[in-house]
Amino acid sequence: MRLVFAGTPEVAVPALDTLLSSARHEVAAVVTRPDARAGRGRKLAPSPVAERAAEEGIEVLKPAKPGDAEFLARLREIAPDCCPVVAYGALLPKRALEVPRHGWVNLHFSLLPAWRGAAPVQHALLAGDEVTGASTFRIGEGLDDGPVYGVVTEEVRRTDTSGDLLTRLALAGAGLLGATMDGIADGTLEPKPQPAEGVSLAPKLTVEDARIDWSAPALRIDRVVRGCSPAPGAWTLFRGERLKVRALAPDAEAAPLPSGELRVGKHSVHVGTGSQPVALEWVQPQGKKPMAAADWARGLRLADGARLGE
Structure with missing residues (x-):
């Protein structure tokens, strides 16, 4: 399939690498958040995903908002079959969701419908969960409530920090996202609606x-x-x-x-x-x-x- 990958932080890079290494898919472009100030000098710097894409010579799109007309026009020109997403960091409007024929497929770091939101790993640790995981689902207009393609599980270790756990989930989730893309391409994988029971929310943690x-x-x-x-x-x-x-x-x-x-x-x-x-x-x-x-x-x-x- 022809793909446009959307992601921003370091945790999204393993999934991008998995798709880049696949002989079955072409990553035609990457969508990421605009350059942000970082480091002691507070200089503008590209996201880790943008840097990785640049190394491979892949087109990088950095819309201020994914609903911008110029971005949507370019996305239609690229004509992706599917847009895999990992921690992109912005809400996708309906006009963007409608462009790829297989939609936008998100890798989310929880066992949905548990911990929908921006900080699933942190909330899993705060709640004392013994097992967590990652899910791939088709993005809709709700908050992480789309139908699920697949999951992987991960044991929470006694001394895990959210950084430790997220690192492991990023690697396991990269394989899951690759397998999900393969299944969609083959026509052998259909997403299943999330159950109504077991929903919990994971908003971004404040200071x-x-x-x-x-x-x-x-x-x-x-x-x-x-x-x-x-x-x-x-x-x-x-x-x-x-x-x-x-x-x-x-x-x-x-x-x-x-x-x-x-x-x-x-x-x-x-x-x-x-x-x-x-x-x-x-x-x-x-x-x-x-x-x-x-x-x-x-x-x-x-x-x-x-x-x-x-």
């Missing part, structure tokens, strides 16, 4: 969602830290400034501590929660690089009784 409540149980705090890593980054207040908590671990053997209170050892830092204490492993003070929690405490000469969250 406030990532704030740690030390009165919550240790298990909940652990999920917040892992689910919000690498972005938006779990955080707390310390002496009136934000302190990001990059990693921690519940410690069932630690002596009890009041919520938010620190116990500082030579090589360890514990903080009290609503249940058992947790051991801080990596933190990032405002304006500084991540560091081991013990080094952070030693540098500030912290003593028992110091508090987080205020």
